[in-house]
Amino acid sequence: MFKKLSLVALSTIIISCGSPSPNSSTKADFSVDYEKFELDNGLDVVFHVDRSDPVVAVALTAHVGSAREKEGRTGFAHLFEHLLFLESENLGKGGLDKLSARVGGSGANGSTSRDRTNYFQTVPNDALEKMIWAEADKLGWFINTVTDPVLAKEKQVVKNEKRQGVDNRPYGHTSYVIDKNLYPADHPYNWQVIGSLEDLQNATLADVKEFFNRWYVPNNVTLVVSGDFDVDQAKALVKKYFDEIPRGEEVAPLSPRSGVVENTIKLYHEDNFARLPELTLTWPTVEQYQADAYALDVLTQYLASGKKAPFYQVLVEDKKLTSRVSMYNRTSELAGQLHLSVRAYADTDLDDVQAAIGDAFAKFEAEGISQKDLDRIKAGQETGFYNSLSSVLGKGFQLAQYNIFANDPGYIQKDIEQILAVSTDDVMRVYNKYIKGKNYIATSFVPQGQLALALEGSDKAEVVEEAIVQGAEETFDASIQAEYERTPSSFDRTVEPPYGKAPEITVPKVYETSLSNGLKVYGIENDEVPLVQLNLVIDGGQLVESMDKLGVANLTADLMTKGTANKTPEELEEAIEQLGARINIFATKENIRVSANTLTKNYAATLDLIEEMLLEPRWDEKEFELAKQSTISQIRQQEANPNAIAANAYQILIYGKDDIRAQNTLGTMETVEQLTIADLKNYYANYISPSVAKLHVVGDISESDLVASLSELNTAWEAKAVQLPELSQPAAPSESKVYFYDVPNAKQSVLNIGYGAMPATDEDYYPATVMNYILGGGGFASQLTQELREGKGYTYGIRSNFSGNKADGTFTISSGVRTNVTLESTALVKEILADYGKNYSDQDLATTKGYLIKSNARAFETAGAKLSMLENISEFGWSPDYVKDREAIVRDMTVEEIQALSKKYLDPSKMIWLVVGDAKTQKARLKQLGFGEPVLINDMTGPEK
Incomplete structure (x- = not known):
């Protein structure tokens, strides 16, 4: 359907985004240059040059996802994503992960969808040849290294990923139930990308090799290089x-094929982890880039997003059934599906929710969508588009996506044109064509024992629940080297290419100033994209709350986004969206934060709205009650989410139950219920002050223009004295103890292991972070990952880190592990901690230094990275070139210093060992860890300090 570009072609994508309204007077132009060529073996190559930072992103994308799998062998595409990182003939064990650590890369990563699998990372530009060498090894020199033990281990890793993301998560099986009923059994979207535990276990080495040889061939792959x-x-x-990798069998394109719902289907599932009932309705729609898909995107956003949305007005404001409605149109290569999801308040009958949905649709049918609302939605799409292109990797992803699925990297132009071409008539037309009166899938996911809340007439959904069986998994030794005849090459590929010219790292120029009202301002000018991003940090947050008013900071921040003295909540939201801007205000433990992202041309208008929200909150009583209901609903949901349980319990164990730092920032159901709007006004009056605030700005605006723009805020925002609490570092435990929180039938155990360590201002803080890199801070370069994931297959991921602020800090190891190896996992962590210092080698230090020094080339690439840099400067008083100071610390570090730090900060006998999992099968076993009888803490009070 599209012309194949087989010759070298240089093109420029010029994007003209903006409202198509006749009244629109401004358009934003933005260009992405690219060059595409094709090798004789069919490999598509796309280049994009961006000189803004000394980095390059390399992305290899295979046009194969779960849609190309066979029945009974689901999950293969995703399993392959994992396998390709492990080893290749010329990189050896650890493959790209070890190389990434040495060259200072962002960490080799990948993702799998229904239709494609990609592999990507960003590296300093002196490592470009190394990356191209490594990526070629994936295609031509990989498959021989896969052995039965390697496959057995990686099956366990992927199964752990499924447990973590699906089986052990509230509402995790929803997509499985929907897709099984939306698509016929022979449709390639009938199964999930991650596959089933049974299919993964049944995969054989012969299956793996067949899959690789069919799909991982140059003529089914796109390579994108973007950057400097x-x-x-x-x-x-x-x-x-890449040239000598042989072409594979031709790959025929799959034809679009919609889902089929001949009659409306209602299904229910009693969810072990859910505390609220959730109704999801799904309709079949159209594939990506089909003209109607653009109008469906607008339709879903208009119906459910924001205060003008019919679903918000009916279900949230009028009926008070939920705090929010989610609606989106998911498009893939072969088909699309439109989802409408409502997570209702506790004890709400989902039949009432469905009736309200009908009312909301009727409201839309009567009122339609206005041109003004359409323009508002398109303005947001424009800002989102620029944000997606703010990094070299983001541009690379977009170029690969268009090349594979539209056969044209320059399809960005047509994509934008189709977005801008959507009319109000189109929106109503697709509603009538795909939604109104059409059959759908309805899933009711309800808490255990609350089946009465499901839609009337629902049938039980078929959901496969894994049984917890001790010792059920096979044993393996993934370290066994494969024996094979090496794949020939015209030159010696075992020799790693040299570095190129070392990149010149330029620390961004930082400007600092203070306004007369006390507000401190920090900025970096950057004109790569026509955007301005800012965050305003007001010290205090939850720390200045009293124990009987927990949650007041969170609700105060929330209400500041819900209207102003001069604008109703709906008018404020519309004003923000009309600019295509994003403004958010939220509370953390330590501060209230105002964040904004806007097009440069709309910066002044966006700042005006921020000032209005900050200085003239509306204190809307109706919004206050809605916010309280929403917060209580969030707290209730956390009670059954193992990860949230672990995070909340760990804070209590670190700080003690009576310390403000141990409390949930949302508050408790009791304190939130008792809060009044007067409490919010009192918090605002006492703690929202420029005297404890810092503004950080990055983007396409000069220092002089920024400072001039703040004159009105300087005058109008009066300073007041704010007394912040004096905090101390919590004491580490004198001896280790195991704490267990019981979540019956949990498919994984969530681990949080650590103690109160030191604040970020401590002289040992950064050296300890350097010491931690090989332990658990270095991803696949770390011992914890290599032992628990790569060696044993116990987990999908494990990490350790030192985290600190000006007053205190913690050391934490966190992971989710397979339930039946809870003891084995914690025992292995204990062993690694005990041996870490004495086993630390010169090679470990070289890897650490290589990564931490070379990765500085990437330290300032994105606006987010620059904002983090500014925040570190403002929070800790560091110099603008503190990165260079840290580089000196790394260069001078010795093995002996690492060993001394390890002895001081990694004592496994003086830590908290928290496990959130299935007590009936795992709690008693943990006594073998050697830290006494595990303490059950389901009352969440934690120990006295």
Whole structure:
């Protein structure tokens, strides 16, 4: 359907985004240059040059996802995503992960969808040849290294990923139930991308090799290189490393094929982790880039997002059935599906929810969508588009997506044109065509024992629940080297390519100033994209709450987004969206934060709205009651979410139940219920002051223009004295103890292991962070990951880190592990901690230094990274070039210093060992850890301090 570009072609994508309204007078132009060529073996190569930072992003994307799998072998595409990181003939064990750590990369990563699998990372530009060498090894020199033990181990890792993301999560099986009923059994979207535990377990080595040889061939792959590099040199490198990989069997395109719902289907599931009933309705729609998909995107956003949305007005405001409604149109290569999901308040009958949905649709049918609302939605799409292109990797992703699914990297132009072409008539037309009066899938996910809340007439959904069986998994030794005949090459690929010219790292120029009202301002000018991002940090947050008013900071921040003295909540929201801006205000433990993201052309108008929200909150009583209901609903949901339970319980164990730092920032159901709007006004009056505030700005605006823009805020925002609490570092436990929170039938155990360590201002803080890199801070370079994931297959992921602020800090190891290896996992962590210092090697230090020094080339690439830099400067008083100071610490570090730090800060006998999981099968076993009888803490009071 699209012209195949087989010759070298240089193109420029010019984006003209903006409202198509006749009244629109401004358009934003933005260009993405690219060059595309094709090798003789069919490999598509796309280059994009961006000189803004000395980095390059390399992305290899195979046009294969779960849609290309066979029945009974689901999950193969995703399993492959994992396997390709482990080893190749020329990189050896650890493959790309070890290389990434040495060169200072962002961490090799990948993702799998129904239709494609990609592999990507961003590296300093002196490592470009190394990355091209490594990516070529995936295609031409990989498959021989996969052995039965390696496959057995990676099956366990993927199964743990499924448990973590699906089986052990509230409402996790929803997509499985929907897709099984939306698509016929022979449709490639009938199964989930991650596959089933049974299919994964049944995969054989022969299956793996067949899958690789069919789909991982150059003529089914796109390579994108984006960033700061020499095009001619990169072209020669791509040809050198990829040219001799043989072309594979031709891959025929799959034809679009919609889901089928011949009659409305109602299904229910009693969810072990849910505390609220949830209703999801799903309709079949159209595939990606089909014209109607754009109008469906607008339809879903208009119906459910924001205060003008019919669903918000009916279900949230009028009927008070829920705090929010989610609606989106998911498009894939072959088909689309539109989802409407309502997580109702506790004890709400979902038949009442469905009736209200009917009322909301009727309201839309009567009123339609106005041109003004359509323009508002398109303005947000424009800002979102620019944000997606704010990094070299983001641009690379977009170029690969268009090349594979539209056969044209320059399809961005057509994509935008179709977004802007949507009319109000189109929106109503697609509603009538795909939604009104059409059959759908209705799933009712309800808490255990509350089946009466499900839609009347629902049938039981078929959901496969894994039984917890001790010792059920096979044993393996993934370290066994594969024996094979090496794949030939025209040159010696075992020799790792050298580095290129070392990148010149330039620390962004930071400006600092203070306004007369006490507000401190920190900024970086950056004109890569026509955006301005800012965050305003007001110290205090939950720390200044009293124990009987827990949650007041959170609700105060929430209400500040719900209208102003001069604008109703609906008018404020519309004013923000009309600019295509995003403004958010929220509370953390330590501060109230105002964040904003806007097009440069709309910065002044966005700042006016921020000032209005900050200085003239409306204190809307109706919004206050809605916010309280929503917060209580969130607290209730956390009570059954193992990860939330672990986070909340760990804070109590660190600080003690009577310390404000141990409390949930949302508050408790009791304190939130008792809060009044007067409490919010009192908090605002006492603690929202420029005297304890810092503004950080990054983007396409000069220092002089920024300072001038703040004159009105300087005058109108009066300073007041704010007394912040004096906090101390909590004492570490004198001896280790195991604490267990029981979540019956949990498919994973969530681990939080650690203690109160030191604040970020401590002289040992950054050296300890350096020490932690090989332990658990370095991803796949870390011992915890190598032992528990790569060696044993116990977990999908495990990490350790030192986290601190000016007053205190913690050291934490966190993971979710397979339930039946809870003891084995914690015992292995204990062993690694005990041996870490004495086993630390010169090679470990070299890897650490290589990563922490070389990764500085990426330290300032994105606006988010620059904002974090400014916040560190303002919070801790560090110099603008503190990154260089840290680099000196790393360069001077010795193995002996690492060992001393390890002995001081990694004592496994003086830590909290928290486990959230299935007590009936795991609690008693944990006594073998050697820290006494595990303490059950389901009352959440924690120990006295």
